[in-house]
Amino acid sequence: MLAGFFETVIAAIYRRINRWRVWYRLPFPIAVINLLALRVDLRWRNLFDTETAPPDLPAPDSFDIRHCRTADGTFNDLSKTWMGMADARFGRNAPLPQTFGEQPPSLYEPNPRVISRELLARTNFIPATTVNLFLAAWLQFMVHDWLSHGVNDTQSPPLRFPVPADDDWPKPEMTILRTCPDHQRGPRDEGRPASYRNIVTHWWDGSQMYGSDLRMQYCVRSSPTKELLPDGKLYLDETGHLPVDPEAADHDPLQELAAVNGNWWIGLSAMHTLFTREHNAIVDRLKIDYPDKDGEWLFQKARLINAALIVKIHATEWTPALLQSSTLQYAMRGSWWGALGEAYFKAFGRSTHDELLSGIPGSSTEQYAAPYSITEEFTAVYRLHSLIPDDYSFRQHSDDKEILACTMADLFAGGTTKVHRKVLFDDVLYSIGTSYPGAPVLHNYPLHLRRLPEKIDQGIMTDLAATDIVRDRERGVPRYCAFRRMLRMSVPKSFQELTENETWQKELEKIYQDVERVDLLTGTLAETKPPGFAISDTSFRIFIVMAGRRIKSDRFLTSDYNPHVYTPLGIDWVEKNGMREVLLRHAPSLHPVLRNVRNSFFPWPRAAS
């Protein structure tokens, strides 16, 4: 488990260079190599396995594990068959000795509610004007694919801390249920930091649509009468929308059904609907070339293709929209097409299996320093709730005329279905594409998420901003300075070094006093960002290691990303399509709007009124 000699030398050289100059201040070609060096460095020094006794799984009898993704993510890696499966433990980016969860009193210091109120709460909506709201919706769509800690722990005593006297919170103290603990710890775990399990597959396999177990997979493949669709399609109702979730009927009869449908809102609904339609379009196309294949085969192949297309869109469109620097554009697109670039790829195809030259897809599968898993630190840096606006306007794509104005509360859970009944799907997409998300900065946390209604079964109101702070502390994610230290980044010695914003410096100092105590979330939101970046350089370090790893560790995106496994049509579908093609296939009336849009995650032009 060691890096190659060349990689080691390059990484060591850049470690020294970065002591006096950060990567984004270097000239373009040197910065590109710097990013590669950072990735090597992080792959070997910041991936830690937490499994101590993984299960020994018998191979399923009647399932082609070699050519199809299993529902629960098992048998992706054929030597460690449990790797990345649903219910496997979250890994870590921080060395394990640094991941013990915080205990009281520091768990509650500074008071999370005070941080929520004084540093995070949105005062005025601060838009991110270089991207559209699809960026936020896509992110949540992806996060639901990669991770979930599951239902919180209702058995253990919850976390409680006082709410300041002058606060408008309706109760004198705030109650937060603990993260569900790992119930399968054994003797080998004695003395080790707490571990947590990911209830969905860790792989980038579309599990938010296809489920992380067979029961859910059959559910989304079945009609309301519970009959499995014979042609391998996912069920959509007669209007082309997701059906309502029968299991939610008693508390929210309009909640749409999806394999993962928690925290549901209109953006997430749009993404699920779009890619469910895409799955069905792929099935239709496969049926033409493979008329003799049964529904199960069509489903499995369409799933492979659809998931790979999502990966490609994320790598080549979403990430370059989020991180708008020429270095990053080149590097992220290079992760898919390689250093030779898209034009070379389109002219000559993938000429080598070398990751650097021809991109990660089709290269060899690698796990680097630890078996693949999503990490707790990755979960932490993806806390980007500030992207969500509080107010929404739905407009007609033909003339930009407003159809409906509402707040987040109206769009949440079953409220989404009400919107679909009033607004055409194409207009929903148009409205999202022409709206801005919030900027991930201090004082921009959606107000609606800071006072979520009481859950009937738990009797607990939620301030998600305070919960975000507590979660990182509870799960042992290092605080901001320690986090940067473990990534070998420079560490601010004062609030002035943390952010250039003088008001924020004072506000942070008033609450934290010591810069070492700054939480990861507040630190990354306050941090002065690299030019063109919507996120902090601190978060970006985790992105750069995990973004490539999600592809590089997955057999179906590397060594088995080929026509034999995907079918020639499947590879062609992935390579020739992108977000724009998906949007236009399922909402063709948007063609005039999207005509001059270079990246579907950039703001779309508004139709002339």
Add this chain to the structure above:
Amino acid sequence: MARRIRLPGIVDVVLVSDPAEIRALNDARGVDRNFVLRGPLINRLIVARIRRWFKIMGQLLPSLMPRYDHVRADHQQKLAAAVDPISGNTLWSNSQIDALAAYVCGGGTDEGAGIVAQQIVGSLFDPVYHADRATWKAAKLIDQFRDGISPIQIVWQLTGQLRRARALLVDRAKADRWTMHGTAIGVHGIVQALTQMRRLRCGPNAESLSDEAVLWQCLIPPKQVPRTVEVPLETPLVKDPLSVGSILMLQLEAAWPRAPDAELVFMHGHWNACPARAFVTGLLLVVWRRSLQESIAT
């Protein structure tokens, strides 16, 4: 996968830094601590170095004795019981704990803490053991020598510095190899942990750390420990079969961030388990708790 450095006739050393691989190879039949001159040149030099500097009265220190040496195994078992805090034996004094707690709170010097720790360890074996500045400096030199190979070590050997350091420690240990191991080598694990503890105690969250968090953030295993291959060994962890005389370097310190637990730090549950586990963890927790009652030195 373990990394093998092999040049026929010159060297055959395997570096192992993955916790699971360390466990597997350490427990593999045919892997032992049998330091006899054999194999390629550099392997012989490594063995000769161990035999030259870590032998007392013709016998190697206990941590370098073979797996099936009954004297070592029996003695370690008795020692483990004797130095376990639950035995009721007096293992340290209040003033010693106060001194170490003061160090953890930011007062005193590394050297001062080292001498106190060495005195505590020495007294476990010999009630009249006497640690001082000279024995601590000598122990530090031995530890640096043991940790790896560097050109400065040639100077230490040529000037007689290393010989004198060793002689002093052997003399204070009254030529007892258990005492020698504890006061020259084992003590560094404790002092290193105290230094880490000092950093934690002066940090912002000291009062919120659980005992486990303190222990496993502070207890760092030795950099590496050697093992020898006694029978031709085929293992999936190394490309080609290992031959008799190959040396395995179990790189415990490099593996520690992946497995901060008693199994790695003390090889708990394995044939070569450190008998001082309960003693060391007990001592450190007593010092930590005492330090929490004191204020930080400014």
